[in-house]
Ligand code: MF3
Ligand code: CO
């Protein structure tokens with residue numbers, strides 16, 4: 001459903017807050033910090049800014065953010081394990097404010113990380129931008145998936161198929177599914193004044209992933225099958241009349 005001007009403004013506000021949240025947490029991502037500590041910091045920051053952390057209690061998810069470390073593909077659950085130098089971590093935040101959701105994630109380096117970890121992280125970031133740049137009103141989700149998949153393959157990595165981006169706005173997750181693979185012109189049509197996320201997950205080796213249950217939740221978390229690195233970035237994007245606007249940015 002197309003959003004009206006007031007609704008679009010609310011999306012801009014909550015998405016800017018989501019971006020500011022990642023900026024806020026960045027200096028805390030250091031060797032020795034636990035992901036539970038990062039969770040608590042983001043939780044408080046979100047409330048202090050008049051929003052609520054949407055992941056908390058979402059289908060039973062127990063925490064306010066997702067923290068996916070090294071071989072965790074996505075939906076990692078914060079715990080009391082301290083990060084160590086060499087870890088790479090995706091932090092995924094989704095504040096809800098005034099009835100709207102803003103969803104963004106980024107990778108962070110903990111201390112000194114390997115060139116292999118840096119390379120796959122750079123690939124995931126660039127893949128996300130390739131997907132975003134493929135967005136056009138009345139284009140399709142296949143255009144986005146094609147751009148991501150082609151780029152990731154060219155770099156010698158693989159893009160996860162089972163999980164991807166989604167519509168977002170008054171609900172956290174809606175249609176369309178935004179794949180990281182596909183063919184130009186296939187999939188669902190992109191409608192002006194709707195929002196979606198672009199969030200490719202890039203694996204070092206095969207795209208095969210292992211699903212792991214989360215206690216008391218219907219949300220699963222995922223790992224690479226061989227414990228090799230996986231990396232991901234995410235933005236929420238508004239499709240406009242003649243282009244798109246990346247909403248989860250701040251200065
Ligand atoms: N923010 C995640 C996404 O990008 C969803 C997390 S759902 C949760 O879609 F329950 F795991 F938090
Ligand atoms: Co998302």
Ligand code: CO
Nearest residue numbers: 092103104234
């Ligand atoms: Co997210």
